[in-house]
Amino acid sequence: MLRSLQGLVCRSLKLDHGCALHTAARGGLSSVSSQDVPAENLRAVFHTSESDPAKHTEQHEGRLYNIPLEEVKAVFPHGLPYRFQQQIQTFNEARVMVRKPALELLAYLKGSNFAHPAVRYVIYGERGTGKTMTLCHVVHYCSRQGWLVLHIPDAHLWVKNCKELLQSSYKKDRLDQPLQASVWLKNFKSSNERFLQEIKTQKKYMWGKQESTEEGRPLGEVVEQGLARVRSASDAVGVVLREIKQQSHRGSFRLLVAVDGVNALWGRTSLRKEDKSPVSPEELTLVHNLRKMVRNDWSGGAIVTTLSQTGSLFKPSSAYTPQELLGKEGFDALDPFVPIPVPNYSPGEFESCYGYYLERKWLQHEKAHTEDGKAELRFLSGSNPRQLDRLAGPL
Amino acid sequence: MASEKPLGSCPAYSYHTLLWDTLRLICTTTAVQRKNAGASGPEKYTEAFIKKQIEEFNLGKRHLANMMGEDPETFTQEDIDRAIAYLFPSGLFDKQARPLMKHPTEVFPEQRKIQWGEDGRPFHFLFYTGKQSYYSLMHFPNMTKSVSLLLTYIINLAGSRWLTKIELEEMLVEKMSDDDYSRFIRLLEKLVALPCADLEEKYIQKFSKEVPAQLQKVLIEPLQYDERGVAFSTGEGRRKTASATAVVYDNGTGKITVNGIDILHYFPVLQDREQLLFPFQFLGRIGKHDMVCTVSGGGRSAQAGAIRLASAKALRSFVTEKEVEFMRQAGLLTVDPRVKERKKPGQEGPRRKFTWKKR
Numbered sequence: 001m002l003r004s005l006q007g008l009v010c011r012s013l014k015l016d017h018g019c020a021l022h023t024a025a026r027g028g029l030s031s032v033s034s035q036d037v038p039a040e041n042l043r044a045v046f047h048t049s050e051s052d053p054a055k056h057t058e059q060h061e062g063r064l065y066n067i068p069l070e071e072v073k074a075v076f077p078h079g080l081p082y083r084f085q086q087q088i089q090t091f092n093e094a095r096v097m098v099r100k101p102a103l104e105l106l107a108y109l110k111g112s113n114f115a116h117p118a119v120r121y122v123i124y125g126e127r128g129t130g131k132t133m134t135l136c137h138v139v140h141y142c143s144r145q146g147w148l149v150l151h152i153p154d155a156h157l158w159v160k161n162c163k164e165l166l167q168s169s170y171k172k173d174r175l176d177q178p179l180q181a182s183v184w185l186k187n188f189k190s191s192n193e194r195f196l197q198e199i200k201t202q203k204k205y206m207w208g209k210q211e212s213t214e215e216g217r218p219l220g221e222v223v224e225q226g227l228a229r230v231r232s233a234s235d236a237v238g239v240v241l242r243e244i245k246q247q248s249h250r251g252s253f254r255l256l257v258a259v260d261g262v263n264a265l266w267g268r269t270s271l272r273k274e275d276k277s278p279v280s281p282e283e284l285t286l287v288h289n290l291r292k293m294v295r296n297d298w299s300g301g302a303i304v305t306t307l308s309q310t311g312s313l314f315k316p317s318s319a320y321t322p323q324e325l326l327g328k329e330g331f332d333a334l335d336p337f338v339p340i341p342v343p344n345y346s347p348g349e350f351e352s353c354y355g356y357y358l359e360r361k362w363l364q365h366e367k368a369h370t371e372d373g374k375a376e377l378r379f380l381s382g383s384n385p386r387q388l389d390r391l392a393g394p395l
Numbered sequence: 396m397a398s399e400k401p402l403g404s405c406p407a408y409s410y411h412t413l414l415w416d417t418l419r420l421i422c423t424t425t426a427v428q429r430k431n432a433g434a435s436g437p438e439k440y441t442e443a444f445i446k447k448q449i450e451e452f453n454l455g456k457r458h459l460a461n462m463m464g465e466d467p468e469t470f471t472q473e474d475i476d477r478a479i480a481y482l483f484p485s486g487l488f489d490k491q492a493r494p495l496m497k498h499p500t501e502v503f504p505e506q507r508k509i510q511w512g513e514d515g516r517p518f519h520f521l522f523y524t525g526k527q528s529y530y531s532l533m534h535f536p537n538m539t540k541s542v543s544l545l546l547t548y549i550i551n552l553a554g555s556r557w558l559t560k561i562e563l564e565e566m567l568v569e570k571m572s573d574d575d576y577s578r579f580i581r582l583l584e585k586l587v588a589l590p591c592a593d594l595e596e597k598y599i600q601k602f603s604k605e606v607p608a609q610l611q612k613v614l615i616e617p618l619q620y621d622e623r624g625v626a627f628s629t630g631e632g633r634r635k636t637a638s639a640t641a642v643v644y645d646n647g648t649g650k651i652t653v654n655g656i657d658i659l660h661y662f663p664v665l666q667d668r669e670q671l672l673f674p675f676q677f678l679g680r681i682g683k684h685d686m687v688c689t690v691s692g693g694g695r696s697a698q699a700g701a702i703r704l705a706s707a708k709a710l711r712s713f714v715t716e717k718e719v720e721f722m723r724q725a726g727l728l729t730v731d732p733r734v735k736e737r738k739k740p741g742q743e744g745p746r747r748k749f750t751w752k753k754r
Binding site for chain 2: 318372375376378379380382384387391
């Protein structure tokens with residue numbers, strides 16, 4: 001009905017994970033016509049013109065800040081929730097809400113000592129509260145600061161629905177996933193171009209019998225190799241990760257390892273080998289290398305991870321704490337970490353989100369503009385960002 | 396009592412005869428009706444027959460009392476009903492199909508005695524009109540002419556209604572047509588409108604009945620206060636097989652907990668949450684109350700409906716009477732009578748028949 005109509009007219013947005021974190025403040029577009037004067041007032045309340053996450057403080061809490069669209073394409077080739085991407089397309093702007101968990105994380109990152117081993121942060125919370133968007137906020141900050149960002153959009157994609165599983169040439173009992181690895185390499189390349197030229201390999205790597213990469217070559221060549229020869233893509237990923245890890249403590253760059261859905265690394269997979277026996281995560285090259293990345297035996301950066309129940313396998317839908325989702329193995333591997341809970345919208349944040357929808361004329365229903373409508377929305381969504389977004393869709 | 400009828404020495408035999416005597420009394424009507432199913436017109440019971448039935452009933456009543464170990468003198472109809480239900484348990488749904496033992500005047504319909512004497516001359520002067528009781532009623536001779544017109548007051552007919560046509564027919568033991576009935580009602584209305592109507596009030600009240608349904612008032616419980624001083628009230632509700640109790644607290648933020656779980660987790664479907672929202676939205680009190688509910692049984696929709704009813708009932712204590720009336724008219728306070736319909740034999744479900752095959 002309404003939903004399909006909207007899909008025809010303008011693609012309706014669906015936020016998979018996380019809330020409607022909207023980045024506010026159009027710097028150049030704030031000169032407005034007379035009709036937007038009341039909208040300006042609204043904007044003043046809900047938006048900030050501060051588009052640099054480094055300068056976000058408590059006074060910006062609950063407000064939405066804008067990320068310019070070019071930056072979105074550069075920083076987030078992958079990693080934004082699907083619904084949020086649709087919202088960006090509909091509203092023609094990317095607005096992220098500044099929330100307390102993100103501010104907390106940013107404060108930790110600003111104050112962390114990079115000579116010490118990397119600190120691990122685990123963002124957790126119930127479904128649809130904004131974990132992925134918090135992670136994206138942090139990634140944006142780090143990329144603005146010039147860090148090398150290793151962003152794995154959803155680790156669950158690596159442990160399920162894999163069409164091709166090749167036996168690894170490097171280690172006999174491991175399995176390769178060429179498709180996933182090549183996709184990730186492509187996105188990684190587009191987001192971290194300059195680093196790939198700067199970082200040089202420290203060892204010679206053999207790809208099969210003929211090809212090899214010499215020592216001292218830029219890392220970009222390894223990535224090209226992985227993209228060209230899809231068979232060795234997973235190994236290329238492993239090489240990239242290892243090189244970056246080894247060189248990060250030198251101090252020439254800071255490294256941020258951002259993993260969404262980190263509980264996939266220690267759960268079960270839904271993949272099967274040819275003899276129908278189940279595959280455990282250690283047998284996958286990608287997962288194995290990623291686990292090494294997430295260990296805190298390197299310094300010069302930080303590891304920010306998110307737990308996600310939505311894509312997880314064999315976990316009940318009511319599980320959201322680190323204990324439940326990581327299991328004993330994962331918890332021990334990640335321990336010690338800094339837990340960062342992400343709650344539902346506070347009343348102020350709810351007002352902000354609602355005001356944004358009103359301002360962008362997303363809520364078309366006449367009752368939605370009233371106080372009663374707002375109370376109804378608040379009740380029915382339970383102040384959960386995802387529910388609010390889904391509710392506001394057909395309205 | 397045992398000496399009235401010579402009973403055998405064996406106690407089983409006495410029990411047997413007593414049972415069968417009462418049984419005979421119970422089953423006589425059906426037996427008689429069955430035999431004369433093809434007979435013309437309704438059954439004619441003679442006076443002697445009715446008298447004999449009454450005697451047998453009283454006798455049977457005393458026997459029954461003796462059987463149950465009660466005092467025969469103070470054995471009421473209620474006791475009889477209970478005893479019969481105990482001795483002849485029946486699983487039939489239709490209450491009128493179960494064994495019953497009632498006074499013959501209730502069992503046998505009233506019938507006209509013979510209206511003329513031995514010489515063939517009818518007793519009543521209006522016999523040849525064909526509807527003698529109707530016309531005797533219409534011709535109301537006992538109208539006392541009252542002199543004082545000052546003492547007029549209108550009879551209070553506010554909570555009463557006139558007898559229906561069927562009730563009037565039963566009273567007069569005579570069939571009448573719709574026209575006759577409407578004429579009679581018009582006459583009664585005119586009588587009530589006359590100034591001297593109050594004197595004949597007793598007569599008129601024979602033809603009016605109280606309507607008790609409106610006079611039932613539902614008690615609204617007052618608010619209770621818990622140890623923190625917050626006002627709260629409880630309500631219960633049912634829907635299909637689910638039953639719920641809700642405790643609504645004042646000065647709240649709109650948080651609702653069901654069986655210890657937040658409603659967002661307990662009712663993932665929007666429709667159920669909308670059902671819970673309805674009473675609060677109707678009264679405009681969405682964010683003002685907290686609620687703690689327990690619910691069991693039924694399915695997802697039934698539980699939501701049960702909680703809705705329970706919360707509406709609890710909210711009555713917080714709200715004015717007018718708003719309670721509005722809630723009742725909106726259907727928030729009515730128990731939903733829809734339950735699963737029974738499957739019938741010869742059909743696949745309650746309504747669905749088996750696939751019809753031509754051959």
